[in-house]
Amino acid sequence: MKITKKKIYEKYKKRQPIVCLTSYTEPIAKIADKFADIILVGDSVGPVLYGYNSTKEVNMQLMINHAVAVSKSVKKSFVVIDMPFGTYEKSKSKALKNAKIILSNSGADAVKLEGGEKISENVKYLTSNNITVIGHLGMQPQSLDGNYKVFGRSREEKKQIIKDLKYLEDSGVMAIVLECTIKSLVKEVLRIAKVPIIGIGATVECDGQILVAEDLLGLSEFKSKFLKKYSNLRKIVSNSFFKFSEDVKNRKYPKRKHYYE
Ligand code: KIV
Numbered sequence: 001m002k003i004t005k006k007k008i009y010e011k012y013k014k015r016q017p018i019v020c021l022t023s024y025t026e027p028i029a030k031i032a033d034k035f036a037d038i039i040l041v042g043d044s045v046g047p048v049l050y051g052y053n054s055t056k057e058v059n060m061q062l063m064i065n066h067a068v069a070v071s072k073s074v075k076k077s078f079v080v081i082d083m084p085f086g087t088y089e090k091s092k093s094k095a096l097k098n099a100k101i102i103l104s105n106s107g108a109d110a111v112k113l114e115g116g117e118k119i120s121e122n123v124k125y126l127t128s129n130n131i132t133v134i135g136h137l138g139m140q141p142q143s144l145d146g147n148y149k150v151f152g153r154s155r156e157e158k159k160q161i162i163k164d165l166k167y168l169e170d171s172g173v174m175a176i177v178l179e180c181t182i183k184s185l186v187k188e189v190l191r192i193a194k195v196p197i198i199g200i201g202a203t204v205e206c207d208g209q210i211l212v213a214e215d216l217l218g219l220s221e222f223k224s225k226f227l228k229k230y231s232n233l234r235k236i237v238s239n240s241f242f243k244f245s246e247d248v249k250n251r252k253y254p255k256r257k258h259y260y261e
Helices: 005-013 026-032 045-050 060-073 092-106 117-128 155-170 183-192 233-249
Strands: 018-022 038-041 078-082 110-112 133-138 175-179 197-200 208-211
Touching: 005 018, 005 078, 026 060, 038 060, 038 208, 045 060, 060 078, 060 092, 078 092, 092 110, 092 117, 117 133, 117 155, 133 155, 155 183, 183 197
Parallel strands: 018 038, 018 208, 038 078, 078 110, 110 133, 133 175, 175 197, 197 208
Antiparallel strands: none
């Protein structure tokens, strides 16, 4: 049965952790769907699959293409798509127009946007037009050009996150991703938050956790203190390619059983 916004809130109210994973492709989405409450088609697709220097380089069409592949493959999970950099910040009418294009062409259930106070009017306009929005605070990759760093150590950053949190809640977001920030600040955010806080590099106390699938699988080269690699797919893939290349060079593949007679 499809996981709805309501079901996610029920989990949150019961303090049951919300499991979130990213997916950009059909094979990963089909597996993630068995375990995730929320699947995010993240703009991390740019750096992870295309080798872009930052998430800023992805565009609407690229996000839609991947979200279509994911939405078609998912039976159960709630699907969220990142709105690309430059598509929602400048004006509320542009944000709504682009959110409608992205959602109607991708089949996703909600959009995710980075930022707080500065984009809150646009977020409010989206939610008042029945668009489900997830916020993203803490480290915001779209503003960093690939130079990722822990966010929230300074007084100004701390104050700003708390302010941003309130702005986003007042704008009607469904949940907030909180990325790469320090324990004391996470604690304060969780103390005052009225919506689920999904952590990535933001302690085990969050209402849910998200990781980029290729990172946790050990397929990407991304390194971070917060990342736990649950597999070493680079090694597995490399081993398989090595064996294939040896078989080809030694004429050991294909064998008779692989022939068409
Ligand atoms: O783009 C993405 O994959 C994300 C997650 C890291 C939360 O925003």
